[in-house]
Structures are given as structure tokens and as C-alpha cells.
Amino acid sequence: MPTTGNNVFTPWATVALLTALLGAAPTLSSAQDAENPYTSRIDVRTGRRLFQAQCSTCHGLNAAGGNESTGPDLTTGRFRHADSDAGLFRVIRDGVRSTSMLGLGADADDQSVWQLVTYLRSLDVTAGGTPTGSAAAGRQLFAGKGACTSCHMVHGQGKRLGPDLSQVGDRRALGDLQTDLVQPDTEVSPRWWTMKASGPGGQIVEGLRMDEDTFTFRIMDSDEQLRAFSKYGDWTYERLQRSTMPSYAETLTEDERNDLAAYLFSLRSEP
Amino acid sequence: MTPTTMVSPVAVALTVLGLGLGLAAIAPPVAAQPRSVDGAAVFSPVTWERLVNAADEPHNWLMYNGTLDSQRFSRLDQIDTSNVGQLELKWAHHIPQLDRAETTPLVVDGVMFITESPSNVVAVDAVTGRPFWRYDHPLPDDLRVCCGRNNRGVSILGEMLYMSTLDAHVVAIDGRSGSLVWSRQVADYRSGYSKTAAPLIVKDQVVTGIAGGEYGIRGFLDSYDAKTGERLWRTHTIPGPDHPDNRSWAGDSWRTGGSPTWITGSYDPELNLVYWGTGNPGPDWNGDVRQGDNLYADSVLALDGDTGEMSWYFQFTPHDVHDWDAIQVPVLADIELDGETRKAMLWANRNGFYYTLDRETGEFLLGKPFAKQTWAEGLDENGRPIRRPDTSPSQEGTLVSPMAGGATNWWSPAFSPRTGLMYVNAFDGEALFFSREQEYNEGDNFTGGGTETPLPIEHYHSAIRAIDPTTGDITWEFPITPRSRAGVLATAGDLVFSASVDGYFYALDAGTGAPLWHISLGGPVHAQPMTYAVGGQQFVSMTVGNTLYTFGLDGER
Numbered sequence: 030m031p032t033t034g035n036n037v038f039t040p041w042a043t044v045a046l047l048t049a050l051l052g053a054a055p056t057l058s059s060a061q062d063a064e065n066p067y068t069s070r071i072d073v074r075t076g077r078r079l080f081q082a083q084c085s086t087c088h089g090l091n092a093a094g095g096n097e098s099t100g101p102d103l104t105t106g107r108f109r110h111a112d113s114d115a116g117l118f119r120v121i122r123d124g125v126r127s128t129s130m131l132g133l134g135a136d137a138d139d140q141s142v143w144q145l146v147t148y149l150r151s152l153d154v155t156a157g158g159t160p161t162g163s164a165a166a167g168r169q170l171f172a173g174k175g176a177c178t179s180c181h182m183v184h185g186q187g188k189r190l191g192p193d194l195s196q197v198g199d200r201r202a203l204g205d206l207q208t209d210l211v212q213p214d215t216e217v218s219p220r221w222w223t224m225k226a227s228g229p230g231g232q233i234v235e236g237l238r239m240d241e242d243t244f245t246f247r248i249m250d251s252d253e254q255l256r257a258f259s260k261y262g263d264w265t266y267e268r269l270q271r272s273t274m275p276s277y278a279e280t281l282t283e284d285e286r287n288d289l290a291a292y293l294f295s296l297r298s299e300p
Numbered sequence: 301m302t303p304t305t306m307v308s309p310v311a312v313a314l315t316v317l318g319l320g321l322g323l324a325a326i327a328p329p330v331a332a333q334p335r336s337v338d339g340a341a342v343f344s345p346v347t348w349e350r351l352v353n354a355a356d357e358p359h360n361w362l363m364y365n366g367t368l369d370s371q372r373f374s375r376l377d378q379i380d381t382s383n384v385g386q387l388e389l390k391w392a393h394h395i396p397q398l399d400r401a402e403t404t405p406l407v408v409d410g411v412m413f414i415t416e417s418p419s420n421v422v423a424v425d426a427v428t429g430r431p432f433w434r435y436d437h438p439l440p441d442d443l444r445v446c447c448g449r450n451n452r453g454v455s456i457l458g459e460m461l462y463m464s465t466l467d468a469h470v471v472a473i474d475g476r477s478g479s480l481v482w483s484r485q486v487a488d489y490r491s492g493y494s495k496t497a498a499p500l501i502v503k504d505q506v507v508t509g510i511a512g513g514e515y516g517i518r519g520f521l522d523s524y525d526a527k528t529g530e531r532l533w534r535t536h537t538i539p540g541p542d543h544p545d546n547r548s549w550a551g552d553s554w555r556t557g558g559s560p561t562w563i564t565g566s567y568d569p570e571l572n573l574v575y576w577g578t579g580n581p582g583p584d585w586n587g588d589v590r591q592g593d594n595l596y597a598d599s600v601l602a603l604d605g606d607t608g609e610m611s612w613y614f615q616f617t618p619h620d621v622h623d624w625d626a627i628q629v630p631v632l633a634d635i636e637l638d639g640e641t642r643k644a645m646l647w648a649n650r651n652g653f654y655y656t657l658d659r660e661t662g663e664f665l666l667g668k669p670f671a672k673q674t675w676a677e678g679l680d681e682n683g684r685p686i687r688r689p690d691t692s693p694s695q696e697g698t699l700v701s702p703m704a705g706g707a708t709n710w711w712s713p714a715f716s717p718r719t720g721l722m723y724v725n726a727f728d729g730e731a732l733f734f735s736r737e738q739e740y741n742e743g744d745n746f747t748g749g750g751t752e753t754p755l756p757i758e759h760y761h762s763a764i765r766a767i768d769p770t771t772g773d774i775t776w777e778f779p780i781t782p783r784s785r786a787g788v789l790a791t792a793g794d795l796v797f798s799a800s801v802d803g804y805f806y807a808l809d810a811g812t813g814a815p816l817w818h819i820s821l822g823g824p825v826h827a828q829p830m831t832y833a834v835g836g837q838q839f840v841s842m843t844v845g846n847t848l849y850t851f852g853l854d855g856e857r
Contacts, residue, residue: 066695066696067736069697069734070752071734071749071752075736140737219759222758241758241781242781242782242800242820243780243802243804243806244806244818244820270759
């Protein structure tokens, strides 16, 4: 697998020079009317690489502007000169007249421009939508009716039988959080699978799969005790690839779930 | 170890050198740790005859794959199924440069040669791990390496070591002092060429390959005069336009078609044939720009041992678009097939199929999947895959098994003539393969796409598999969680040693796959185990993380 690579564009300075000499917007291609066809994680990675080579001088290495960068922060999900992917495509390729934003030029291939769009979209934490519910109400539900704290910890409060949610808004989009509440088995991290161990004399111990390797595994049981087992000793084991979390499809109303999702989405690391 | 009184080496040195200088008076003899092997670490020149008959001196590990047939089988049997559970740590060697440690050390008469990241070699006492000398190869800052700054080992002829370097040189180093004797540029690293594999000694030649399949190189295999470093022959792994097989590449795509040779091959002295695997065609995931079979990428080549002229080739994956390098060690073994002894070559390929070939002619004898694969219906009577439609990388991603990393990879397999089984590190994975347009720029990454694994690694299955080369069937498997990037060693103690990314080093019963011993050493493994003996004691060594560990039985020592 390759892990490194260099830019495939004309160097930035050359583009700037060409744009200055020609002094006119390059011809538009049909690509700007289409949907972005390059949206995989591969394209995010390639787009980031292209961004760091082409755009980071002004917009910062992580597109957040600031420090010595002169270009605006591109991570907010809002762009002054574009309100769609096609608009972003046009700005990246053609630049913005009468500003220091120089486009890549008409020679830039569509694929690369789209990959830059994909990268910028990947930085937007609100890409999955903005909350309609009340985070304050969701907070009440979290500790109250939802009984989430009987498994989850937030800022040191709660239990240990589910993921710590103190920064869940950083890693899950709003739509994912809403799905998690009604379909907890859709995407279960192996860390939260259950290991069921059966030992001598009919003993059975179940617990969350904290870690597993070729010869051993370690779990947290329902009493939050840490327990370690050998795979080749007296115990047999079974791996249950499902979540221990209940679905809230019946026990909470849609409005309550929206409130809860809004609360979870608000849980972020410090900016 | 005999616990009788031993003369300290310090005392010997002082007696020999010091008496006339009065040194004995200021440095009285110190009671040294008693060792029956004191003074034994003196190697005699490793002749070509010794290399041909390396299996007959199993206390030494004289080349990357142990022997010219690359079976990675040792006749040592002091450590066996009955006592392997008593293995204990004897010593450890820390590798100072942190990167993937992929080395297989050599041991020659009590001296061990360990290569280190990025392109260094250190000689240590094989009983204690303490150093004699080290050679640190100077490297430029702008190397082109796809997959880590690593080196897999040296080769030896006479008293000279030969090593590949990341700046695409081959160097000759004096085995007693670590002095550089000659250095030869093989290719220009700025064009994407690099070297990571141990060379193979063939008579008086240093045969050595090249890496760079992700940089649009044109692959080759070279031979250098061991004494002078003069290049004797170069065989391109992509034929030039004067050869009919060049037409297996559309247009000029052959010029940047990859097909590197980044793992060590094998040699059959009776047939005088060098066998070498070739890597992926480039760009890896966009085959549209290189229509055709793309010969001789993803193949095994059989070359004349004196001239490098091709005797035959067998292409495992014509027109590969999944990065399935045929960079596996060619395992040579004579096996019974339909009542006939065949000079065979055993090959578990990155593409998910196991093959038994006739190594004299390249004839396909049998083959079948040894790991999960979804890209082919099977192999036809000539061993050519019957490809399924819609398995090529695409703009939106195409789900295919094996993943790009393969059903196996460069991790050395082993073959035990005692069990008749081949032991392979196998992985049942899958990946989404994406194809992208990409222009070639010299020295830049040139892959034409990428891959991603849709699920966490825990969803997939990994194992050491024992394959019967007479049928291609799997006799047993030992499951690994989550996976392994280690090679395998087989011994006459009927043991199979290997390791895994979770940091275990372990021994299995070669007949059944039952785990007999394991130890958690804490770091991921990217190397191969090897075994040797000094003073009648067998050791087994494995590099885990950035430390080489050596184990042995308690015994008297």
C-alpha cells in the first residue's frame, strides 16, 4: 500500500501567474453542473493531500485559517462564494475575481477539483444536518427517562458499560446519533461486542469485549469488574457481535429522541 | 554449560598481550560468566559449497530463507513438541531506529548479523546478543518508500555481507569489521526505486531485486560480481518493445508498469535456475491505462543462473488491478504427485490461490483457493484465473476479497519435509477498491486509486494454514486475532514458529496446529522467526516491535 505521495498539479505559483496573464475566467466545464462523483474516503485523503500542497499557504494546513494564514476558515460548513458542491467546484477551479483567491485554472482536472470539494465537505461537522431538538431537554432525558447514565459516562458522571460520550459530537454526525438511538446494532464497534465465557461447573460470565488477541481476551462484566481469560484454558467462549444497548424506538417519542440527539451532538471537545 | 572453572577471556588477553607491558598488575583477572562457547564466535568463510549444502549445517542460518530451496525448515530438533513449553528468554537486542523491523538475521558460526531500519547492519555474539560492530548506511532525506523504512536481511559469501539499501544501492560489507568494501548504485532512488530485500548468492554472483511498484518504475532483477560489484546481467521484468510479450502492455504503459522484485528468490543448483516473484503492475488500481496481461507482473520467473536469461514464467494474476504482488518466496520441494516424484514449486499467492508448479518447466500442476476470494470462479487447466465480471476497481468502489494486502503477502511460508505440509500466514479479508485517473510524474506516487476496508479488522479472519501441496487442501489452521504480518519457520522438532500483530511469539505442533507455547512480547511483528545453535544449544529468534528476542531451553547454560 502506498502511504505517501506528492501533488499532481501544476505548482500554485504557476497557476497564479497564468491566471494573472490571461486575466479572464477559464471556460466552464460541464462538471460544475454534476453531482460530486468522488466522495469516498480515498477522495477525502487525496483531497487533503492536494489541499496541503495547493491551498494551505493561505488557508492553513488544516483549512482552519488563522495564525499566519490570510485565507478564511473553511471548516465551518459555510462558504461566502458558494452554496453548493458545484459552487465550490467553480470557486476552486476559477477563483474569486478581485480577491486573492486564485483558482487552480482551467487545466486542473475535474477529479482533483472534486476531491478538494470532498475534502472541504469532510471538515464540516454539521454536514449531517443541524439539530431540531433541544439540547437542554435532551440532557434531562439522558440522566432521567432515557436512563443513559446507567451505562454511559459523560464528563466523569455515569457508568462504564457503554462508550464514554463526553465528546461523541466530534465523532458522530447528527443523523448517525439519531440512528444509534433506534438501531443500536447497526454499527457496533468491536470494543462493545459481548464475550460470553463458559467455565467449569457450568459457570457463565458475560462481559463487554475490552480487548481480544490470539491467546486471551479481557472483559468488563455487568458489575464493572475487569476479568481476563485464556482461550486455551478451561473456559470456552463465544463472541456476540451485537450491542447491549436497547432501542429507544418505543420508549422515547420522536421529539424526545431529537432532544437527546441534540444533546449528544452538543458534546464536543473544547475548540 | 560445564560449570567447571573457566579461564576468563580477559585473563587470556592479558596473558597474551599484557605480560610484557605490566598490564596484569593493574587489571587483575575478573571471574567471567562461565560459557562453554567462549571463543567460539569465529566464523570461517562461507563458500558457495556451504551455501548449496546449508541444510547440512543447521546450527547456522546462512541466507534469508535458510536454504536455497527456501523451505525455511531447520533440521535442529533439540527444541521439540515435548519441551517447547519450557522455552525461556536468553537475550534481547534493541533496534535504535524506530520503524518496521522486518529482518531475518543470519547466523554464521556463532556470529549473528541483524539488519535494522533504515539500512543498517549489526554483528552480535549469537549467544549473548552483545555487539561486535555495526554499519550505518548514510541515506538522503528524500527517499521514495511506499511502506516504511525497512530492510529484511543480508546475504553472505566468503567473509563478505551484501545488503540492499533504501537509496537503491547494493553494498558489500566486511563481515569481520563492518567496513564498507564496495557500494553500487542499482537505480536512481529519485525516480522511485528503492531496495529492501536480502540479495541471493548464486555461485559468485549477488542476485538482487528492486522495489518501487507504487512509483511507476520498470522492474528488473540484477546480478553483480560478488568481488568487484560489477553488474553481470540485468533481466527486466517488463520486456522491451523488441520482445513480443511487450504487446501485453497498451501503448507506452510498459515504461511505467512497475513489476518490482522486492523479496528474495530461490535457486535450484541442479537445474541452474533462479526463481523470483514479481510485484504488481502500475498504476496499481487503474488498469484502463495498461490494457493487456501486463507480462511479467505478478509472475514467477525462472532465469538461467549464469546469464539471467528467462527459461520460463508463470503469471498468477494477468492484468492485476488489485495490487496482488506475486512477491512470495518460491518454495522448492520434491513431492509425490500421482505416484511420481515431481520437482515442484509451492506458492500461496496474495491473490488467494495456492499453486503447485513444476519448477523445471513452469507447468501448472494444481491450484485452489487457500483463503477467501471473490474475484475468480477458479483456475483453468493452465492455472489461469477465470475472472468474475464486475470485480475491477471502480469510481464508487468495488468490494473484493482478498484485500489489497492480500490473502498472504511477503511473509515467508515454511515447508516441512517431515509432515509434507506448507505453512502459510493467511488472511480472509475484503476491501473496497477505487479507481482514479492519475498522471505519471517521475518519482511521484503512481497508484491510480486506493482501497479501504469497510469493517473493523475484528470482523475478518486470520490464520496459520497448513496446506497439503499434493492436493491444495488445508490440513489444519490455527486462528489468529486480529491478524498477522509475520513469517513462519518449521523445524525437525515438528514445530511451527510464528508471531502476530498482537505481539505474540508462539509455537504450534507441525502435525496438528495445536498451540504448544506462546509469549506476549508486546509489539507488532513484521518479521520472520529463525533458528540456530551454538555450542550444542538450539536458539530461536524473533523480532517483535523493535526488539529481537532469542529463546532457548534452560539446560545447563
